[in-house]
Amino acid sequence: MSPSSILRRHRVAALLGAALIISPVVVSFAESNAGLSTVAATTQTPAAGTTAPNGSFAPVIAVTKPAVVTITSIMKAQPQAGDDGSPLGGNVPFDQFFQQFFGDQGMPMPRTPPQQQGRRAEALGSGFIVGADGTIVTNNHVIDGASSIKVTLDDGTELPAKLVGHDAKHDLAVLKIKADKPLPTVKWGDSSKLMTGDQVLAIGNPFGIGTTVTAGIVSARGRDLHSGPFDDFIQIDAPINHGNSGGPLVDVNGNVIGINTAIYSPNGGSVGVGFAIPSDQAQKVVAKLMKGGDIEYGYLGVQIQPVTPDVAGAIGLDHPGGALVSQVTDGSPAAKAGIETGDVITGFGGQEIKDPKDLSRAVADVSPGAKETVNIWRKGKAIQISADVGRNAEDQKMASNGNEGRSPPAEQGLRVPSLGLGLTDLTPDIRDQLNLAGNQHGAVVERVNPDKAASAAGIQPGDVIVGVDQTPVRTAKQANQAIAEAAKSAKKSVLLLVDRGDAQIFVAVPFAAG
CATH class of the missing domain: 2.30.42.10 (PDZ domain)
Incomplete structure (x- = not known):
């Protein structure tokens, strides 16, 4: 697939700074689908006098902008597919982040052929100062893989930074710089009080052009991007782009209520769908990271x-x-x-x-x-x-299967008319075909009537039913009898425990739909 055709596809973009830069070409990455959910919240009342009478956010920006920094992560660029001018391959810095958080499909971009060995790559992102002693918060993916880190303050001062602690699951990192004077800071706000429609400001350094402020509202709460167990993103319509990653999302009081982290993008740039880590979640993690090292879960x-x-x-x-x-x-x-x-x-x-x-x-x-x-x-x-x-x-490692056992005599071709299933016993041949252990028992789904309840519930040929209504079954006959007993009860559905591939799932099949 050519780069131009890939660019036409929809994708979710993680904000890896202005981009990964291998001088002089900018390389950005992206992609996956986002699952969405919502949560309730309560309103946040702005403090009187925060904004000017004409509605300007200038007073808020004057207080918060000096505490926002640009972060440059430096790493030695490894030889990549595409060094001959072809589209960039998948083994790029931060690729592991995309596989973990957004799947294993990226957005390849063309790259200029290298002119010399030993070149370096720089990833640009944003951050904000939470301690006058130089403590800075940013995203983990901004500094992931860096051999050295540089911080540029709002006044242009450049200082080396030390990584204090980082956590990939929350996508947060804490840095420390040494300055010859106390540094301006921002305060944490209470993200739990945000409501859909509340005004917010996003501050950061998009595309490396310099500190930029954009305004918008909270579009939704509790968004789940399927990036891990802690997904609870604030969705905003304030424009954020590559480079805003790690920058603060502030409320009208100038308090940090989120950390800008990701965008949904059909074109590689902002379309008004951005995501931020809530401050209530981030603040707890940052407090742990400030003590140094990683977090155990x-x-x-x-x-x-x-x-x-x-x-x-x-x-x-x-x-x-x-x-x-x-x-x-x-x-x-x-x-x-x-x-x-x-x-x-x-x-x-x-x-x-x-x-x-x-x-x-x-x-x-x-x-x-x-x-x-x-x-x-x-x-x-x-x-x-x-x-x-x-x-x-x-x-943790999964325990190995137990000793192989013998299968009972097979009962072939039993049908479960009320659900639209055709079941058969596990034979050695079927075990081999389905790549099952020798001690696996249950009823194999041989046929599924597309017009019946089992099909509508998602049962598929090749599934192995190992339990009916929380009772184990070893054969097709036992499964059929258990389903028949459930049908005689007052229950509206029967609960099947199904082995499918490497997973085991419950599937509830309603009788009424059969």
């Missing part, structure tokens, strides 16, 4: 999914909510605590869990080694258990 060891109305009806919950456990990692803190597949986690550490994202955040925020209470809905009853939280999942 809690780990429970479960795969979870939302509780839909159909799932709630199948397990006897009076309303959808919580996080449904579809799989428990062997040897994990969850397994040791007694959490089971099919449990719905409704509370953790005293916090109500409304959805899987709530649980991910709650667990990640807990320090490894802490003991927390877990509220669970299990087979029609509410119970409490205690779990010792482990270290984050990236440091």
